[in-house]
Amino acid sequence: MHRGRFLLLGGFAALIGSVFFTSSTDAQPNTVQQIVPGVWFREGDIKKEGHCNNIIIEMKDYLIIVDANFPSGARLAAADAKKLSNKPIKYVFDTHHHGDHAYGNSVWTKMGATTLAYAGVTQEMKRYEPKRWAETNRKDVKDLKESTVEPPKQTFDKSPFVLDDGNRRVEFHFYGWAHTRGDGFVYLPKEQIIATGDAIANGPFNYMADGHIANWPNVADAVAKNKIKHVLPGHGRPGGIEVVKGQGKFMKEIYAGVQGLIKAGKTADDIQKMGMAKSLEASLKFSPESKTWIGDGLAGQAIATFEEITQKKPHGEISGGK
Ligand SMILES: [Zn+2]
Numbered sequence: 001m002h003r004g005r006f007l008l009l010g011g012f013a014a015l016i017g018s019v020f021f022t023s024s025t026d027a028q029p030n031t032v033q034q035i036v037p038g039v040w041f042r043e044g045d046i047k048k049e050g051h052c053n054n055i056i057i058e059m060k061d062y063l064i065i066v067d068a069n070f071p072s073g074a075r076l077a078a079a080d081a082k083k084l085s086n087k088p089i090k091y092v093f094d095t096h097h098h099g100d101h102a103y104g105n106s107v108w109t110k111m112g113a114t115t116l117a118y119a120g121v122t123q124e125m126k127r128y129e130p131k132r133w134a135e136t137n138r139k140d141v142k143d144l145k146e147s148t149v150e151p152p153k154q155t156f157d158k159s160p161f162v163l164d165d166g167n168r169r170v171e172f173h174f175y176g177w178a179h180t181r182g183d184g185f186v187y188l189p190k191e192q193i194i195a196t197g198d199a200i201a202n203g204p205f206n207y208m209a210d211g212h213i214a215n216w217p218n219v220a221d222a223v224a225k226n227k228i229k230h231v232l233p234g235h236g237r238p239g240g241i242e243v244v245k246g247q248g249k250f251m252k253e254i255y256a257g258v259q260g261l262i263k264a265g266k267t268a269d270d271i272q273k274m275g276m277a278k279s280l281e282a283s284l285k286f287s288p289e290s291k292t293w294i295g296d297g298l299a300g301q302a303i304a305t306f307e308e309i310t311q312k313k314p315h316g317e318i319s320g321g322k
Pocket of ligand 1: 198
């Protein structure tokens, strides 16, 4: 169906002698795109399925998958990986503990893979689980008939952890607390590719409840110090270094904007009302570069920022304790 429509449009474009461009920001759910030979980006269907993106990295003898996804997303990513290569999936890296990145863990380990993460991911699971697992209404999670998320089988606490088989070097980094206390990044120095999980998203996907909003721009700055040609985010389309810089800028601006509202005497209720009246965006005084990250979640993000500033601790400590 998708392909048919594409061909139809292509034919039409040829017929009238013009070219159609798809905006690079348009979602292309359930498509797989080669970034460089042996590295593929699979866009998850976040809208309908809540899935994250997956990255498939081909090593000499095996595959690495970035993010476990939800169980249903794990199966889709595994099926696509199988089409690309018959090498076994050896490692699946959880960029963080959220369900759309880690609840598929047991699906992968049952296939024989080792789930891998920065140690902070397991610690986050201890803070937030099994409560969130029990509260989910997702059928794919319920159908596993497991009582909680399966923690990563292998963790590292010294960053970076490195896999290098002579053909390809893959570095797993922790740059500090941004989206969660476990944010892991996958960096391929030769190819200048970085997979960022949700610490750097390309679009209005920032969920801040477990985050450290004040520190988020520092993490973006640390990421930006790498040589980067391709940014492969946990949600949204692939991009370049501008995605990292824009993400950091958005976080800086929402923080400063909310600080301004607090100084002007606004409460969380006021922010909620401003969000409903659609006056919030203007009063937070964003620069044009931040537009990509602004969406329906803005009021919730601003309230999380309000809570972090007024309670004087990272928001994750408000939502999940120390
Ligand atoms: Zn996510």
